[in-house]
């Protein structure tokens with residue numbers, strides 16, 4: 001008998017029929033002799049709808065009230081699923097974040113988990129009751145509702161699995177695992193059977209939307225094995241776990257694209273100490289993630305600094321950058337929005353050289369211009385024109401023989 005935490009995403013509970021199907025899957029898991037703790041998302045589109053409502057009523061909704069609103073979507077699904085299970089004669093009970101005791105800090109809409117009580121869930125399990133837990137939510141020390149950032153139900157599931165020392169955290173979604181590339185772009189893309197936490201973290205941060213990046217960080221920290229699989233079909237999906245020798249053999253595990261990118265260039269910046277600190281300090285204070293940075297060789301004591309930010313943070317970033325640019329007497333600030341980032345990820349890069357040169361060669365053969373490059377131990381990313389992104393992904397997938405990867 002294993003203890004499993006099963007998380008079902010928004011599309012898996014998107015309507016009543018699907019909720020009934022999830023109830024069947026849970027009953028099956030129980031019949032197979034396992035104990036289950038269920039974590040649910042809101043119905044797909046619901047959190048967006050609530051977000052929209054809040055921003056229609058006022059441009060800057062109060063964060064505390066926003067969290068009260070956003071967390072309500074998960075209340076709907078947990079209650080409905082608990083009813084569906086009870087309708088099948090199975091003992092089940094819904095739990096809000098507060099009822100479990102998921103305690104977070106007070107950063108509304110992006111709260112971090114401080115501790116997870118296990119008592120209430122363990123008691124339910126002892127009595128043979130299936131706990132159905134609302135994902136994405138917790139409470140702070142003042143008992144105000146908080147939410148864990150978009151996609152935060154994954155984090156709830158991983159955190160519960162860690163706290164309960166579950167054998168596995170299973171993330172049920174609408175795809176049957178993590179792929180070597182987006183199958184909509186590369187039809188020959190393959191499911192990856194096994195991935196390391198680090199690779200998954202890179203892929204998740206790079207825009208592969210199957211798992212929330214913070215949940216992967218959490219899983220790595222506590223060593224929770226995470227299985228990503230489909231609630232719509234059978235299959236083993238992808239197992240995310242500690243790196244092993246088998247993984248190292250694969251040079252590149254996946255190629256991914258990210259369109260949520262914009263480039264800002266500050267032109268004619270005085271080349272003296274403290275300028276970069278000032279510029280990026282202002283952006284960081286606004287919690288905007290700067291990804292790539294390039295500073296040109298200075299000419300006549302002036303230099304250009306280019307960097308990328310998520311496109312949806314661009315308006316705020318521009319405000320800040322323009323202000324700093326005036327203060328430091330830079331000549332101009334330029335923006336380019338139609339850019340994208342293509343990245344290769346794989347733990348094999350640690351021990352093999354030549355990935356970067358093969359990547360650049362491939363893009364060159366496709367006549368694709370590279371604007372910026374960044375690397376980490378297990379990743380190489382290039383910024384290019386957005387219009388070239390799909391072509392770049394297809395060409396790289398082929399150049400690294402990802403369709404032949406026989407890891408599954």
Ligand code: ASP
Nearest residue numbers: 041047136150151152153
């Ligand atoms: N419902 C929340 C969202 O859409 C949390 C989740 O689904 O993981 O972001």
Ligand code: MG
Nearest residue numbers: 009151210212
């Ligand atoms: Mg999700």
